[in-house]
Amino acid sequence: MKKVYARPAYCMNCHLCEVNCIVAHSRSRDLFRAYKRENLRGTARVIVEERLPLSVAVQCRHCDDPRCVAGCISGAMVKDSETGIVYCQEDKCVGCWTCVAGCPYGAIRPGEKNGRPVPLKCDLCREAGEPACVAGCPNRALVFEERRAGA
Amino acid sequence: MNYVLIGNSVASVNAVAGIREYDREGSITIVSAENYYAYGRPLISYWLEKRVQDQDMPYRPQEFYEKNCVRVILGRRAVKLDPEARQVHLDNGEKLPFDRLLLATGGRPFVPPIAGLTAANYFTFINYDDVRRLEAFAIPGREAVILGAGPTGLKAMESLVQRGVKVTLVELADRIWAPALDPEAGALVAGFLQDNGVNLYLNDTLTSIRQEDDGRLLIELKSGRELKADILVIAIGVRPNVELLTGLPGVTINRGVVVGPDLSTGLPGVYAAGDVVDGNPPLLPHAAIQGKIAGRNMAGAGEIYQPLPPYNALGFLGLHIISMGNSAATGEEYELLTEVDPAALVYRKLVLKDNRLSGALLINKIDRAGIYRQLLEEGIEVTSFKDELLRPDFGLLSLPETIWQQQLAV
Amino acid sequence: MPTLSLMPPEFSVVRDDNKCIKCLACVRQCGFDAQQYDAEDDRLYAIDANCVNCQRCVSICPAGALTIYKNPPPMRPNAHWTEGHLRNIVKQAETGGVLLTGMGNDQPFPPYFDRLLLNASQVTNPSIDPLREPMELRTYLGSRAEPVSREESKDKTRTPLVPIETPIMFSAMSYGSISHEAFESLARAAKAFGTLFNTGEGGLPEDLYEYADHAVVQVASGRFGVHAGYLNAGRVIEIKIGQGAKPGIGGHLPGEKITAPVAETRMIPEGTDALSPAPHHDIYSIEDLKQLIFTLKEATRYQKPVSVKISAVHNVAAIASGIARAGADIIAIDGFRGGTGAAPTMIRDHVGIPIELAIAAVDQRLREEGIRNRVSLVAAGGFRSSADVVKAIALGADAVYIATATLIALGCHLCQKCYTGKCSWGIATQDPYRSRRLNPEIGAERLYNLLRGWSHEIKEMLGGMGINSIESLRGNRLHLRGVGLNEVELKLLGVKHAGEAM
Numbered sequence A: 001m002k003k004v005y006a007r008p009a010y011c012m013n014c015h016l017c018e019v020n021c022i023v024a025h026s027r028s029r030d031l032f033r034a035y036k037r038e039n040l041r042g043t044a045r046v047i048v049e050e051r052l053p054l055s056v057a058v059q060c061r062h063c064d065d066p067r068c069v070a071g072c073i074s075g076a077m078v079k080d081s082e083t084g085i086v087y088c089q090e091d092k093c094v095g096c097w098t099c100v101a102g103c104p105y106g107a108i109r110p111g112e113k114n115g116r117p118v119p120l121k122c123d124l125c126r127e128a129g130e131p132a133c134v135a136g137c138p139n140r141a142l143v144f145e146e147r148r149a150g151a
Numbered sequence B: 001m002n003y004v005l006i007g008n009s010v011a012s013v014n015a016v017a018g019i020r021e022y023d024r025e026g027s028i029t030i031v032s033a034e035n036y037y038a039y040g041r042p043l044i045s046y047w048l049e050k051r052v053q054d055q056d057m058p059y060r061p062q063e064f065y066e067k068n069c070v071r072v073i074l075g076r077r078a079v080k081l082d083p084e085a086r087q088v089h090l091d092n093g094e095k096l097p098f099d100r101l102l103l104a105t106g107g108r109p110f111v112p113p114i115a116g117l118t119a120a121n122y123f124t125f126i127n128y129d130d131v132r133r134l135e136a137f138a139i140p141g142r143e144a145v146i147l148g149a150g151p152t153g154l155k156a157m158e159s160l161v162q163r164g165v166k167v168t169l170v171e172l173a174d175r176i177w178a179p180a181l182d183p184e185a186g187a188l189v190a191g192f193l194q195d196n197g198v199n200l201y202l203n204d205t206l207t208s209i210r211q212e213d214d215g216r217l218l219i220e221l222k223s224g225r226e227l228k229a230d231i232l233v234i235a236i237g238v239r240p241n242v243e244l245l246t247g248l249p250g251v252t253i254n255r256g257v258v259v260g261p262d263l264s265t266g267l268p269g270v271y272a273a274g275d276v277v278d279g280n281p282p283l284l285p286h287a288a289i290q291g292k293i294a295g296r297n298m299a300g301a302g303e304i305y306q307p308l309p310p311y312n313a314l315g316f317l318g319l320h321i322i323s324m325g326n327s328a329a330t331g332e333e334y335e336l337l338t339e340v341d342p343a344a345l346v347y348r349k350l351v352l353k354d355n356r357l358s359g360a361l362l363i364n365k366i367d368r369a370g371i372y373r374q375l376l377e378e379g380i381e382v383t384s385f386k387d388e389l390l391r392p393d394f395g396l397l398s399l400p401e402t403i404w405q406q407q408l409a410v
Numbered sequence C: 001m002p003t004l005s006l007m008p009p010e011f012s013v014v015r016d017d018n019k020c021i022k023c024l025a026c027v028r029q030c031g032f033d034a035q036q037y038d039a040e041d042d043r044l045y046a047i048d049a050n051c052v053n054c055q056r057c058v059s060i061c062p063a064g065a066l067t068i069y070k071n072p073p074p075m076r077p078n079a080h081w082t083e084g085h086l087r088n089i090v091k092q093a094e095t096g097g098v099l100l101t102g103m104g105n106d107q108p109f110p111p112y113f114d115r116l117l118l119n120a121s122q123v124t125n126p127s128i129d130p131l132r133e134p135m136e137l138r139t140y141l142g143s144r145a146e147p148v149s150r151e152e153s154k155d156k157t158r159t160p161l162v163p164i165e166t167p168i169m170f171s172a173m174s175y176g177s178i179s180h181e182a183f184e185s186l187a188r189a190a191k192a193f194g195t196l197f198n199t200g201e202g203g204l205p206e207d208l209y210e211y212a213d214h215a216v217v218q219v220a221s222g223r224f225g226v227h228a229g230y231l232n233a234g235r236v237i238e239i240k241i242g243q244g245a246k247p248g249i250g251g252h253l254p255g256e257k258i259t260a261p262v263a264e265t266r267m268i269p270e271g272t273d274a275l276s277p278a279p280h281h282d283i284y285s286i287e288d289l290k291q292l293i294f295t296l297k298e299a300t301r302y303q304k305p306v307s308v309k310i311s312a313v314h315n316v317a318a319i320a321s322g323i324a325r326a327g328a329d330i331i332a333i334d335g336f337r338g339g340t341g342a343a344p345t346m347i348r349d350h351v352g353i354p355i356e357l358a359i360a361a362v363d364q365r366l367r368e369e370g371i372r373n374r375v376s377l378v379a380a381g382g383f384r385s386s387a388d389v390v391k392a393i394a395l396g397a398d399a400v401y402i403a404t405a406t407l408i409a410l411g412c413h414l415c416q417k418c419y420t421g422k423c424s425w426g427i428a429t430q431d432p433y434r435s436r437r438l439n440p441e442i443g444a445e446r447l448y449n450l451l452r453g454w455s456h457e458i459k460e461m462l463g464g465m466g467i468n469s470i471e472s473l474r475g476n477r478l479h480l481r482g483v484g485l486n487e488v489e490l491k492l493l494g495v496k497h498a499g500e501a502m
């Protein structure tokens, strides 16, 4: 499947992928509303890790045998059998955070939206074509491509 | 191929997925003693609090069974396994032939003999039906005693507290959830509970119960203390439901059913997965992963199950705990890395043994916890990045470059 | 530092809090620590005094919340004591040092390109549509045989001509003064477009030898990175005598920029200053130059044309004549607007002559002496557009070198702080945190686009003049007219005034 791959050599630590992710996962899909009305600052589903000069955007690897799905106590976390995308049916999530303990990449963070728990994890912007982080990365440090046959 | 799965829960449902990865044709039948399609068992406490409604209980949507062509027999118990005839007998006399059988019967609550205890005056906390029954009793202002301050007791406590019931926890050990919490963390959590109005009696247990004339229960503790309560919940652990296999040739039963690396039981074509398996921590991820692998193997995959150390996320009343491996360890042979901030109720402890992660306990700061789990399961040497482990920005880049490069390339 | 700062900051960083979403991209990207964040108070603020107006934050801010304003002059307006002079004096009063700067001369000297206009065909001679008819921009660089013959030359000392697909090459910018990423962008774009880039005086990094076939490899007074493999790998060898931004001055790349890979490429110890002497210590005459030219030709078995680069100075025509006679195949002349990574401000702003006059003078002189065919003439120094290129060729150049324009294409905002090594755009820096901002893949695309756009415009201008080949424009000054130029200037440029007929 097509996944987002980071190219650390060109990641410039701007964290705009996080910004674009937040906007893409907001109700309004508008930068100002997302931050100023929906209060979504800090809810990115991609984490830019820093060990300067190195930085790298870490996000869900959409595993073949996802631990987050295996551990999900409510059945909210699923892997779409057609697209391979691992995503959370957010209205089913109860916020136990077993997925947080499961993900080998630490790619799920516990989050909250309107008083409800939300596992902050990448869903490859499954309703859009290209993930927002990739589309908005100013330095092409993120690419969305197929690398392994069958993966 | 004829697959019969006994038990309709996490292990079973994942076995269906596992079978279907390899066999789209074979017929699959699930036998469920409970009258429900599989639901997230841990959801029962959320249901009781009304954070989860009936329609959100199912673990998988109805289409799951249709899409995978699964016949589900609800409300029927398997009572006998005939290995010769390769048949399972149900409690209505029906006989199901099988080529492959999965025992995914989980466990049932252990209820100790206590003077005065009758089926009518206590609750267990493991089934949908348990909480449906409990619902009518859990009324604001009532008082409940919960025996056992482990994960189940704590989840029961949370849901009752949220319903306005006054809760007292009675625990035999010297601290809450002793297998996972060390004394310091136990004290931290105990303080948190007391601040939330929960009574806690440690080093104590129930000796007798009596129903008073007003219908309330008079509960006597070993310490001599007497408690009055409207509700008694017993939550001191589960015993694997192994009866179907007991006494059959080739099967070994300890506490649970002993399985080989491929999760087979020793009876040809018979596999087991989940809480019923001996030595498997009674935790949902483990049941799911075993179920998936057992299913694959029933369909001929030949996959090995690598026993996983326990890991668990437990939250109650806004507190979040992730524990894994040897999380309660103290003692000389371990190296402990800790970060404690009692005011913020933050406790982070990593247990190292021979420079490898052997356990972790994280309270209220749980970001990136899965990375620790991975280090622990893979037994990775952490010497070169030990001082990174508790940094606030701990992450993949804390690991040696070869490791994170590889991980990001997945 | 004095306790009392005599100068207010030159720029103000203004943040619109209504727009700012506190993503902190500006803080992370500012190369000069002007953007700051106070985590305790969750507050962003700016240290205006650090701002150099590089505009990185403005460009990166996803909310468009930032504007940099130039502060009003810190004094009563004074046409003689301008703000620039004032700031320089104060700075020197504080430091006692030589003023340093980067990029090219920014003073308001008359730009001759802007006083020259091109011709176009009307009625009597038809114009050509480059989209319908072939239009040749390919240019051959090097020394042409005399007399021209159809026979293959027997002369084994004749170096081959080098074709470039457009009369535009990338000028020398050394690895060390610019980042590996910027350098690689240039190399990739040159190769993709079929033109040449210039290594500058810092050698060619090992991993970029795949682009050597499109490289002009420089040999400068410091001889950094020069070895037989390097000379033989390049397409053209260039002896660097001078540079338009600092004629008569050597180079000094501070030790901080000599990182391990730079040191390896330059073949000097890591962390030591790379000093290029003002003159080549083996060249004190045209005869000495001739020796070096032929040494290099011998070393490369006469397979590489040799270029000699000088800055445009008062006596440029005579010097060029000498260079041509010394056996150079190409003469590159860098005008006084030429850029640099670091130069003393006074030198940059007050030494040299405009490239337009230099081209005209050199072309004229070589023609008069009958040796114009012996060399190709490459002009450099401040080419801003395809029109500048066309005018330079009409004045007599064969091709041009562009540098500042390429850096602008890569993101440079002309803040002139190249010499600090802190370039926010990842160009003039060796700091890996900064240089990684320039993805060479993107850089190469942008440079390619620039060449493509300019080349297309050149074709349109040629077509308009009724010419179908860039060769036919070279030195064809009848296609130029001056506006607002005096008699002397017109005469030196060899052009008529606008309004005068053929």
Ligand SMILES: Cc1cc2nc3c(=O)[nH]c(=O)nc-3n(C[C@H](O)[C@H](O)[C@H](O)COP(=O)(O)OP(=O)(O)OC[C@H]3O[C@@H](n4cnc5c(N)ncnc54)[C@H](O)[C@@H]3O)c2cc1C
Pocket (backbone or CB within 6 Å): A073, A096, A098, B006, B007, B008, B009, B010, B011, B012, B031, B032, B033, B034, B041, B042, B043, B044, B045, B076, B077, B078, B079, B104, B105, B106, B107, B125, B126, B127, B151, B152, B155, B241, B244, B273, B274, B275, B276, B281, B282, B283, B284, B285, B287, B312, B313, B314
């Ligand atoms: C209140 C509660 C909270 C929990 N919270 C968590 C948590 O937060 N995280 C976590 O990791 N784990 C948690 N667990 C544990 C987790 O639910 C179990 O590990 C998991 O459900 C085990 O799945 P299983 O399929 O092996 O067995 P079970 O879920 O126990 O299912 C077994 C099923 O088989 C049926 N059955 C038994 N015998 C027969 C028979 N003879 N014929 C037919 N059917 C039969 C039973 O009725 C039952 O429906 C919790 C458990 C409880 C009770």
Ligand code: SF4
Pocket (backbone or CB within 6 Å): A010, A011, A012, A013, A014, A015, A016, A017, A018, A048, A056, A057, A136, A137, A138, A139, A140, A141, A142
């Ligand atoms: S947007 Fe791109 S360059 Fe910026 S931090 Fe994210 S991955 Fe790195």
Ligand code: SF4
Pocket (backbone or CB within 6 Å): A059, A060, A061, A062, A063, A066, A067, A068, A069, A086, A102, A103, A104, A105, A106, A107, A108, A121
């Ligand atoms: S969140 Fe983690 S465990 Fe789940 S699919 Fe993504 S990478 Fe795998």
